[in-house]
Amino acid sequence: MTTEPNLIRFRQLRRILDWIAPPVGTPLQAWRLRILAAVLLGMAVFGLIGYVPTVWLALREGEHLVVFVDTVFFLILFALLLARRLSYVVRALALTALPLVLGVYFLAGFGFEAAGFLWVMAFPIVGAVLLGLRTGVTCLVITALTLLSLGVFVEQGAFAWAADMPNATVMWAVNSISLLLLASLTTLSIAVLSNGLGNEATRRLAAEERSAQLAVAVDQSDGLVVLMDIDGEVAYANRTARELVPDGLRLTELAQWTPLLEGQAWAGSIQSTGRAGEPLVLSGTMSPVRNESGHVTHVLCTLRDVGRERTLELRLQQGQKLEAIGTLAGGIAHDFNNLLQPIVLNTESVQAQLTSDHAVQPMLRDIRQSAERARVLVRRILTFTKGFENERAALDLGELVAETERLLRATLPPSVKTSFTPPDTPVVVLAEAGELQQVLLNLATNAAHAMPHGGSLRLHVAVVRPAGNSVLESAFPDMERVAELTVSDTGSGMHADVMARAFEPFFTTKGPGRGTGLGLAMVHGTVTALKGIVVPHSVQGQGTSMHVYLPLANTLPLTKHHTPVETRGHEDRRVMVVDDEPAVLMATTRLLERLGWSVVGFTEPVIAAQYLGSEDFAADCLLTDLSMPAMSGIELAQRANETQPGLPVVLTTGFLEHDHLVQSGGRGITHVLAKPYSSRDLQQTLDSAWSQR
Numbered sequence: 049m050t051t052e053p054n055l056i057r058f059r060q061l062r063r064i065l066d067w068i069a070p071p072v073g074t075p076l077q078a079w080r081l082r083i084l085a086a087v088l089l090g091m092a093v094f095g096l097i098g099y100v101p102t103v104w105l106a107l108r109e110g111e112h113l114v115v116f117v118d119t120v121f122f123l124i125l126f127a128l129l130l131a132r133r134l135s136y137v138v139r140a141l142a143l144t145a146l147p148l149v150l151g152v153y154f155l156a157g158f159g160f161e162a163a164g165f166l167w168v169m170a171f172p173i174v175g176a177v178l179l180g181l182r183t184g185v186t187c188l189v190i191t192a193l194t195l196l197s198l199g200v201f202v203e204q205g206a207f208a209w210a211a212d213m214p215n216a217t218v219m220w221a222v223n224s225i226s227l228l229l230l231a232s233l234t235t236l237s238i239a240v241l242s243n244g245l246g247n248e249a250t251r252r253l254a255a256e257e258r259s260a261q262l263a264v265a266v267d268q269s270d271g272l273v274v275l276m277d278i279d280g281e282v283a284y285a286n287r288t289a290r291e292l293v294p295d296g297l298r299l300t301e302l303a304q305w306t307p308l309l310e311g312q313a314w315a316g317s318i319q320s321t322g323r324a325g326e327p328l329v330l331s332g333t334m335s336p337v338r339n340e341s342g343h344v345t346h347v348l349c350t351l352r353d354v355g356r357e358r359t360l361e362l363r364l365q366q367g368q369k370l371e372a373i374g375t376l377a378g379g380i381a382h383d384f385n386n387l388l389q390p391i392v393l394n395t396e397s398v399q400a401q402l403t404s405d406h407a408v409q410p411m412l413r414d415i416r417q418s419a420e421r422a423r424v425l426v427r428r429i430l431t432f433t434k435g436f437e438n439e440r441a442a443l444d445l446g447e448l449v450a451e452t453e454r455l456l457r458a459t460l461p462p463s464v465k466t467s468f469t470p471p472d473t474p475v476v477v478l479a480e481a482g483e484l485q486q487v488l489l490n491l492a493t494n495a496a497h498a499m500p501h502g503g504s505l506r507l508h509v510a511v512v513r514p515a516g517n518s519v520l521e522s523a524f525p526d527m528e529r530v531a532e533l534t535v536s537d538t539g540s541g542m543h544a545d546v547m548a549r550a551f552e553p554f555f556t557t558k559g560p561g562r563g564t565g566l567g568l569a570m571v572h573g574t575v576t577a578l579k580g581i582v583v584p585h586s587v588q589g590q591g592t593s594m595h596v597y598l599p600l601a602n603t604l605p606l607t608k609h610h611t612p613v614e615t616r617g618h619e620d621r622r623v624m625v626v627d628d629e630p631a632v633l634m635a636t637t638r639l640l641e642r643l644g645w646s647v648v649g650f651t652e653p654v655i656a657a658q659y660l661g662s663e664d665f666a667a668d669c670l671l672t673d674l675s676m677p678a679m680s681g682i683e684l685a686q687r688a689n690e691t692q693p694g695l696p697v698v699l700t701t702g703f704l705e706h707d708h709l710v711q712s713g714g715r716g717i718t719h720v721l722a723k724p725y726s727s728r729d730l731q732q733t734l735d736s737a738w739s740q741r
Contacts, residue, residue, distance in 0.1 A: 064085075064089065065082055065085040065086060065089065066082075066085070067132075068084075068085035068088060068089060068129060068132065069081040069082065069084050069085035069088075069132070069136070069139075070132075074250060077136075078249075079242075079245060079249055080136070080140075080177075080178060080179075080242075081136060083177055083178060083242070084136065084139060084140055084143070084178055087143060087174065087177070087178070088125070088128055088129045088139075088143065089129065091125055091143075092122075092125055092126060092129050095121075095122060095125060096122065099118055099122055102114070102118055103115050103118055103119070106118070113157075114157075117150070117153055121146060121149075121150055124142070124146060125143075125146065128142055128143055137179075140178040140179050141179070143174060143178065144171065144174045144175040144178060144179065144183075144187065145171075147167045147168065147170040147171045147174060148167070148168060148171040148187075148190070148191070148194065150164075150167045151163075151164045151165065151166070151167030151168035151169075151170075151171065152164070152168070152194060152198070154167060155168065155198055156198065156201075156207060157207075157209075158209060159207060159209035159210060159213070159216075160209075160213075160219065160223070161209070165223060165227050168191055168194065168195070168227065168231075169191075169227050169230065169231045169234075171187055171190070171191055171231075172184050172185075172187035172188045172190075172191055172231050172232075172235040173231065173234055173235050173238055175187035175235075176235045176236070176238050176239035176242070177238055177239070177242050180239060180242075180243065181236070181239035181240065181243060184235040184236070184238075184239045185235075185236075187235070188228070188231060188232055188235055191227075191228065191231060192228055195220075195224040195227065195228070196224075198220070199217065199220050199221060199224060202216050202217055202220045203217045266286050267286045267287050268286075268287065269286060269288060270288060270352070271288060271332065271350060271351060271352045272285075272286070272288050272289040272292060272293065272330065272332070272349065272350070272351040272352065272353070273285070273286040273288075273289060273348075273349070273350055274286075274289050274296075274297055274348075274349040274351070275337070275346050275347070275348055275349075276297070276299060276346060276347045276349065277345065277346055277347075278309055278344060278345065278346070278347070279300075280298070280299060280300035280305075282296045282297075283346060292328065292353060293320055293321070293328070297318075297320060297349065298320075299318075299334070299347065299349070302318060304316075304318075304334065305347075308334055308335075308336050308344075308347050309336070309344055309347075310344075311336050311338070311344055312336070313333065313334065313335045313336065314333065314334045314335075315332070315333045315334075316331070317329055317330065317331040317354065318330050318331075318351075327544070328353055329353070329354050330351040330352065330353060330354070331351065331352055331354040332349065332350045332351035332352050333349075333350055333351075334347055334348070334349045334350075334351075335347070335348045335350075336348075381426045381702060382675060382701070382702035383702070384422075384426055384702070385423075385426060385702030385722075385723040385724050386629045386631075386632055386702055386723065388419055388422055388423060388426075388723070388724040389629075389631075389632045389635065389636075389702075389723050389724040389725070390629075390631040390632055390634070390635035391415065391419050391724075392416065392419050392423075392724045392725075392726060393635035393636060393638070393639050393724075393726075393727060393730075394635050394638075395412050395415045395416050395419065396416070396639070396726065396727045397635075397638055397639055397642065397727075398412055399412050399413075399416075400642070400727075419724065423724050426702075440478050440479050440480050440578075441478070441479075441480070441605070442476050442477070442478055442601040442603045442604060442605045443476065443477065443478075443479060443481055443484075443605045444474045444475065444476055444605050445475040445476070445477050445484070445509050445531055445533060445598075446470045446471045446474060446475050446509045447470075447474075447605075448481055448484055448485065448488075449468055449470075449488065449507050449509055449533065450468060450470055451485075452485050452488045452489070452492075453466055453468045453507055455489075456488075456489075456492050456505070460492065460496050460505070461496060461502070463499070463501065463502030463503070464495075464496050464499055464502060464503060464504075464505055465502075465503075465504050465505065466492075466504075466505045466506075466507065467504065467505070467506050467507070468506070468507040468508070468509075469508075470509070471509050471510060471511075473511075474604070474605070475509050475510070475511055475531050475600070476531075476600060476601045476603070476604060476605055477531050477578070477598045477599065477600060477601050478578070478599070478601040479578050479598070483574050483577075483578075484574075486570065486574065487533075487571050487574050487575065487596065488507075488533075488535070490568065490570060490571050491535040491568075491571060491594050491596075492505060492535060494568060495535060495536075495537035495539060495592065495594075496537075497539075498537055498539025498540050498541075498591075498592060499537055499538060499539040499540075503537060503538040503539055503591075504537070504538045505535070505536070505537050506534075506535075506536045506537075507533075507534070507535060508532075508533070508534040508536070509531070509532070509533055509534075510531075510532045510534075511529050511530070511531060511532070511600070512529065512530060512532045512597075513528060513529055513530075514527060514528075514529075514530060515528075519581070519583060520581075520597060523580075523581045523597065524597070524599065527599060527600075529600055530580075530597050530598065530599060530600060531597065531598045531599070531600055532595060532596070532597055533595075533596040533597075533598070534593055534594070534595050534596070535593070535594045535596075536591060536592070536593040536594075537591050537592055537593075538590075538591045539591050539592060540588070540589065540591075541586045541587050541588040541589055541590055541591055541592055542584075542586040542588065542592055571594075571596075575596055575598070578598055578599075579598070579599055580596060580597050580598035580599065581596075581597050582594060582595070582596050582597075583595040583597065620646075621644065621645050621646065621668055621734075621738060622645065622646040622647075622648070622666055622667045622668045623640060623645050623646070623647055623648075623667060623668065623669050623670075623671055623734060624647075624648050624649075624650075624656070624659070624660075624667035624669070624670045624671065624672075625637060625640070625647055625648070625649045625650070625671045625672075626649070626650045626651075626653055626656045626670070626671070626672040626673060626676070626681070626684060627649075627651065627672070627673040627676075627700070628651055628652075628653070628673060628676040628677060629651075629673070630651055632673070632723075633649050633650075633651055636649075636671070636730070637649050639727055639730065640730075640734075643727075643731055645734070648666075648667060652678075653672070653676045653677075653678060653679035653680075653681075653683075653684050654678050654679055656672075656684060657679060657684055657687045660684075660687055660688050660691045660692055661687075661691040665691075665692065667695070668695075668696075668738055668741060669695065669696040669697070669698060669734060669737045669738055669741070670684075670685070670688050670695055670696070670697045670698065671698045671700065671734070672684050672685065672697065672698070672699060672700070673699075673700050673701065674699055674700065674701035675701065675702075681699050681700075681701070682699070682717070685697040685699065685716050685717050686716075688716060689716035693716075694716075694741065695716060695741075696716070696718045696719075696737035696738065696740050696741060697716045697717045697718060697719075697737075698717075698718065698719045698720075698721055698733055698734065698737050699717050699719070699720050699721070700720075700721045700722075700723055700725070701720070701721075701722065701723060702722075702723040702724075718736075718737050718740055719733050719736065719737055721733050
């Protein structure tokens, strides 16, 4: 019942002491300041209690000097009590000297009848408490010298009380020695105790500061720091742990919990649930915490959310797989383009030689259209290779989706209803129409397969801002707006494991013979080549949405009209053609001769190089394939640059990577022509090269 009033009185007393001498500086300095305040307050309060009767007795006995000395003493004491602006050393020295002065006065005037010895004894004790051990020892020396000096006066009878007292010198010596012994013992003990308490306070404060710094650092850490008792209850969780896993970690359900209680540390990954119920992947260590007897009392968990790292790792692995398949596809595409090239050129040659109303013209057009579709398909395959880029132009994504949506209505099952509302303003991206149509067809086909009993397929085009979306901000760091193409279905949705592998080549959930597993892989490759990203979102039983994000183009789309027309050139133009495929060389030669060029052809690049350095060489430009045995087209172009400076070189290839383009710089190569090329492409390229002679 009395605890609270006592606590209030203690706080009031502490406030008074802090007012007398505010505890500032190091813990030892603050400790001594508080002692100074306590001594001043104690001497003022208890000294005043003794001052009143002492003055009354002194007045009754006529000892007016005693009254004067006591009054001056207490005035100085109260002045030190109130002089808060004086430095600590001045106040401490003054307070230390007061007992010595008062003691010398009483000893000289009254001898053993007054309390002079007690005041002299207080002199070194107060000095040791307030100013330390060294000051206390110095005060002991001063005390001894003072007592010795007074003893000389006692021996000479200089004091009235000593002249009337037998054996005064012996009594003085005995009392002085006793005082010095007691003062030394008390002074040294109190000085050591005071220093020890001050140093302990310093160490404790330093430990508290380190502990506070550690607590702040742990609480502000981006990792999860959780301390759990052996029952699985959370004893401590830092801020990150409280925010990510507000319900706490359920470690007792894990197989690792029992070995931890047995004293075995653990490192690895665990699954948990976040604030919104989303799955979390936490990686780190869990260590047992033992008490002094060696028993495990707690488990310390230091974990980190590695969900984003896992996602990036999976994307990297997926990109590596796509790159490997792209390398293989590039080699196949090169050979396939060489097969398509004579088909395209020979078909155009036959068409040019027949009248427009000839009976075989429709069949020839079908051949050309099939070859064109094959060419587009090869380019889709080549998007697996990171270095390949198609010839792209600005196009309106809304118009493209509208055209493709009409095609989807005719090809998808009647049970799948498609819908698309064009955006109010053009959404222009830099791409090739064929590749984006292929992306839409693949996404729509996958969506239709997810709705075997029918459903809704929704296409949506919009412009969104990456700000606020960490995925978009990471993919488009310098863009304020990007284009979004969304393909949503109401199908069965996907498991998290299936969605993680959705873009993996050859991965499919369909039965044998129903899918190759390349559809979404090609979508990923095409979108990546367009400097965009694909973000899937799926809820099992509710459907899937595929969000394709692409950079916006800086120009407006242009309408192109392509009408292949062959025109005959000048008869005096000469071209050297080198290709290791005889069919390609023959078809190209026929076309060029029909266009008015004089052609000299080679299937062996080494022989062609010899012709370049011969006196019989006669050509206005060089048309050479890139990939050839014994000597590449770039090496042949370099030879031409050495032997025939200024000769324009046109490089043809079915597959061209960025490093080849870099290597071709400065070797006389003026144009690069991708296979399979049309007669118009070839004619325009050679005309441009001939004009640069």
